[in-house]
Amino acid sequence: MNPIPMQGAQRRRRLFLVSLALLAAGCSAGARIRPPQDAADYATERxxxxxxxxxxxxxxxxxxxGRLHAWTLHVARANGTPVTDAVFAVDGDMPQHGHGLPTRPRVTRHLGNGDYLLEGVKFQMGGWWVMDFDVTADGRTERVRFHLQLNK
Ligand SMILES: [Cu+2]
Structure with a gap:
C-alpha cells in the first residue's frame, strides 16, 4: 500500500471542493446585483x-x-425633432452573469425620419439584460440604457 497517490487524490479533491466553493461565491455575488423592480425601467422608450x-x-x-433578429431604433431630440445622422456604439450585457451578447449588433442604416436599423441582435438566454447605446449626434455623445426581462 503506497499512501502517496492517495494523498495526491485527496489534495486534488480538496482543490476541487475549494474551486466549487469559489464558483458558488462568485455566482451568489452576481445574483446580489438586482434587476430594477419598477416596470417603467423596462420601457422601450428612454x-x-x-x-x-x-x-x-x-x-x-x-x-x-436564441434567435438572430433586428431592432428598429428611433432617435429624436428633446423637442421631438428626429435625429437623422446619429452614430451608435452598441453593447449588451447580463449584469448578474458577467457576460455579454454572442454577437456584435450594429446599426447598418438610417431608414429615414430618425429610424435606424440595428442588425445582428441575439440573446442566448432568458433573464435580465441591459442594452446600452452610446448615441452621438449634434456634437455630443450620450448613453441610453434599456432593461429587458426575457423569457426563454
Ligand atoms: Cu446569462
Missing part, C-alpha cells in the same frame, strides 16, 4: 443620460431568445 436624446426601439413581435 431618455439619454443628460436628456439630449429620446430613443425608442421596436421589434417584430416580442424580443426573441
Amino acid at each position: 431618455l439619454s443620460a443628460q436628456g439630449a436624446f429620446r430613443v425608442a426601439y421596436r421589434t417584430e413581435g416580442p424580443v426573441p431568445v
